[in-house]
Amino acid sequence: MLIRDIEETNWKYGFDPWHRPVEELLEFGIINVDKPKGPTSHQVTSWVKHMLGARKAGHSGTLDPKVTGVLPIAINSATKVVQALLKSGKEYVGVMHLHGDVPLHELKEIVGQFEGEILQVPPVKSSVKRRARKRRVYYFKILEVNGRDVLFRTAVQAGTYIRKLCHDIGVALGIGAHMRELRRTRAGPFTERTCVKLHELKEAWEYYRETGNDELLRKVIRPVEDAVALLPKVYIKDSAVNSICYGANLGVGGVSKVEENVKQGELVAVMSLKGELVALGIALMDADEMAKLWEGEAVDIERVIMKKDVYPKTW
Secondary structure, eight states: OEESOOOOOOTTSSOOGGGOOHHHHHHEEEEEEEEOSSSOHHHHHHHHHHHHTOSOEEESSOOOTTOEEEEEEEEEGGGGGHHHHHTSOEEEEEEEEESSOOOHHHHHHHHHTTSEEEEEOOOSSSSSOOSOEEEEEEEEEEEEEETTEEEEEEEEOTTOOHHHHHHHHHHHHTSOEEEEEEEEEEETTEEGGGOBOHHHHHHHHHHHHHHOOOHHHHHHSEEGGGGGTTSOEEEEOHHHHHHHHTTOOEEGGGEEEEOTTOOTTSEEEEEOTTSOEEEEEEESSOHHHHHHOSSSEEEEEEEEOSOTTSSOOOO
16 A cells, blocks of 8 residues: 555445445445346346345356346445456356366366367357357366266456356357356355345345344445455545535545555545445556646546435535
8 A cells, every 4th residue: 555645534434335324225235146047137027126125236257047147246345346357257066068088288288278268159148249259268277077076166357257157168069068057156246255145035034024133234235345345446535525426536635555466547445445336447646646646637537326415525
């Protein structure tokens, strides 16, 4: 962390994200749903929306009906961060079924060729144009082989189709293959560790409605700040917060501190000194410049998350 200006926050304004009033949590919340096999991602999102009486809801990355696992669903104002989540990397555990026998060493050799940057044509049943696209497979690890079934774990760039990846590995092997089972274990910063079943969300919501006790609800609804856990962050002074909420870009004078990994041209999270997500934007300079320069714009604000007038006007 690079310090530009040592600044104290005024606790009369805003909230520590983990101690927001439950009404604010429901406005700026994300549920990391453990999607069951059967329904589509859209159906699960719709159920969550109606269950909580939310105005709107959006999910991060579609899962096929037969695929289970991590499906972060943002509600109400938190839906503004969904686009950032869609670009995050994903991790899966699955079973690939081979259509013929192949020596283990050959299987490992071919699988190794699918790590790194690959060209992939989306499957016929997809929502994008079927043309070759560059995608990155960070790793594809064979965990176990049982006959023709291969248990694997893979981490990939957003937009990589695992079903097509299994198919292409089968083609390269010369015997064919298909994806038999798949579970998503991570989507960006969200992992299985914080997943909740739909019935757990329902129970927590009904308990809150009946008793007014929000203890269970806080365990299943996470603050919107969780969605930007992996993004580089710029922390701003209280005096700069409301001007950004009204549409201004962030000038260097409003910066209090900045993480060292902030790079010009990359997406960053603009945070209050209480750790609240104020906005998303593109860094206009590197971290060291933000910490040292006395004039200029630091971040081009693309998406304001916080409501107006949470902090006082200073202009």
